[in-house]
Amino acid sequence: MNEDKKTVAILFGGRSTEHEVSLKSAWGILNHMNRRKYRAVLIKISRHGRWMFLGDIEKYSGVEDLEKAEGPIAVTGDPHFKGFMVLDGAVQKPLKVDVVFPVLHGRHGEDGTVQGLMSLAGLPCVGAGVLASALGMDKIMMKQMFFQNDIRAVDFMWFLRKDWESRQKRKEIQEGIAREIGYPCFVKPANTGSSVGIFKVHEEDELADCVAESVVFDRKILVEKAVDARELECAVLGNDEPRASVVGEIIPANEFYDYEAKYYDDRSRIVIPAKVDASVSEAVRLMAVRVFKVLDCAGMGRVDFLLDRKSGGLYVNEINTLPGFTPISMYPKLWEATGISFEALIDRLLELAFERQADLAGSRSVR
Ligand SMILES: Nc1ncnc2c1ncn2[C@@H]1O[C@H](COP(=O)(O)OP(=O)(O)O)[C@@H](O)[C@H]1O
Ligand SMILES: [Mg+2]
Incomplete structure (x- = not known):
């Protein structure tokens, strides 16, 4: 084994309604991680909130394998551990990790809770920190931030x-x-x-x-x-100088993009790049970066828009600080269309986590 490899803990599953989606995203990320640079270890949070160690990825051949659970694992807020503790009966084995990739959509994962725990533990974490995650999760707070910063959102x-x-x-x-x-x-x-x-x-x-x-x-x-709208999405990547991807469009199979249309109805379509005027896609990309900066995001974010069919008005609907990473997900697809492969994207996100950690370490009171 290459001793210089960094260990990435992929944290997935979770207690939210999006547990299953998280499994698919985790599998997508695992399969596109550069194994020459990184060793992946899997930690699953069960639907009931139990943290389980699934070990090295080499043992797994399909997303169904992620349903399996092995022994319990714990993380404390103490940065001296530099990772997790695998609990094997009365024995505790330290599991040193270099970076955590939380692949947890929704509550107890995308909302700043896990980000807070990792920050206490001194572990660099892919994606937004506590504040941006929390703001991006709460649609009320998020919209209040938009209105305060003259970012157009629906009343x-x-x-x-x-x-x-x-x-x-x-x-x-x-x-x-x-x-x-x-x-x-x-x-x-x-x-x-x-x-x-x-x-x-x-x-x-x-x-x-x-x-x-x-x-x-x-x-x-x-x-x-309710706006009679086309749905446009734009991916953002970076820390303090984020970039926007090309713009994509979602054409939902149902009256709106509900759970079924998102994950089960294969009549829902994604169009990349979206067939909109250049002025619209430019406005979307500029606004996506503004949203990312206003909420002080890091790493990644997918910003979703509503384009009013009648008036042509463009509204920000929301930001997702931990967008889906399934093979059919918009976030990796938008980057692919912009010239960044899924592999390069995962690589960059991990680098950005280290860069953010270094930036934070430059502030007093943070080790
Ligand atoms: N104000 C709105 N006008 C029209 N459609 C909307 C509006 N808000 C939400 N929708 C529809 O509902 C879907 C889900 O809403 P959204 O706010 O994006 O929640 P989620 O965080 O669950 O994705 C959107 O993708 C869109 O299809
Ligand atoms: Mg949405």
Whole structure:
């Protein structure tokens, strides 16, 4: 074995609704990692939040193998360990790692929690840090940041589940939606991904049922004007001087890009590059980089847009700080179309994690 190889811990699975997607993304990353430079070790977080060590990748031949679980593994916030502790009965074996690649979509992974733990443990981590991850996860906070920075996003309002459950307050919320947002609108839990708990509400009569299903996923709900829009996406790569990829378009199989249209309906299509005017794609790329910088992201981000079919207005819908990395995912495909192969992309993301760590180490109080 090449002793100069760096060890990458791929952290995947997780407790979110996107556990399965994470397995596919982790497999995509594993298969495109430069094995001459890196040794990959696999750590899976189960649906119940248990951390399991799956060992070296050489033992695995397909994504199904990632369902297997071996012994427990732990990480502490103590930077002296420089990695993880494999727990084998009463024996603890240190597992030194050089960098962590969290491949966890959604809550407890994309939201800054894991990034915080890794930062305490002194481990460089691919992608956004605590703050940008948290801002990118919470659709309400994210949109407030957009509005504060003159980044055009769709008008919205939000409320607490607790208030929805009070009869008086619910009435006020319903009136507020009718007055300020109108129908059709979108109801979304503040913190999900993959369209889980998201509904298009065509008319007022449907609102209560949709909110009832949405509040299952969060204590905060936002309501947005529905835009009859084309969906454009742009990939961003870098730290303080990020680059934008070419622009892609999603053509969902369903009325909107819901969970089924994303992962199961093969009639959903991706078009790269998107067939839009050069001025539109230039605006998308500039705005994608601005969003990335405004939220102080690092490494990667996929910025999603809504292009109003009638007015031509361009709105930022969201940023995903840990986009999908499955073989059909937009993020790696956009870079491929921009001239960066999946392999080169993974290589660059790992380098960017080390670069960010070095940059942070230049600040006092960070070792
Ligand atoms: N305001 C909106 N107008 C039109 N379509 C929307 C709007 N908001 C969301 N959608 C549709 O719902 C999908 C999921 O919403 P999104 O906010 O991107 O959540 P997620 O984080 O789950 O991807 C979008 O890809 C789009 O198809
Ligand atoms: Mg989305």
